[in-house]
Amino acid sequence: MNALVGRGRINYEDNGYIFRGFRYITSTSMVSACVTGMDIGLTHQFSAKVDFQYQHWTAPSPSFGSINPVVFSLGGVYKFDLNTHHRGWKNSLD
Numbered sequence: 001m002n003a004l005v006g007r008g009r010i011n012y013e014d015n016g017y018i019f020r021g022f023r024y025i026t027s028t029s030m031v032s033a034c035v036t037g038m039d040i041g042l043t044h045q046f047s048a049k050v051d052f053q054y055q056h057w058t059a060p061s062p063s064f065g066s067i068n069p070v071v072f073s074l075g076g077v078y079k080f081d082l083n084t085h086h087r088g089w090k091n092s093l094d
Contacts, residue, residue: 012025035057050074055067
């Protein structure tokens with residue numbers, strides 16, 4: 001599990017976003033995120049990857065109070081085997 005903190009920027013379309021009497025064309029805010037994931041080994045060289053991320057933006061938002069995107073991703077991993085001993089090459093020091 002990881003925790004991330006950074007800067008986020010939102011560019012609003014259609015003449016901006018009105019919030020509490022202010023029109024926002026763009027806003028910059030702090031973004032914090034909690035990330036977790038895992039690799040599931042399928043073979044010696046292939047794995048499946050699953051990740052989940054929950055973000056919290058402090059940008060001006062609708063009446064519910066905050067912007068909280070949730071990201072779920074799936075992917076694949078290929079591991080390159082660069083170990084020369086594994087391929088049967090003789091070590092020159094032997």
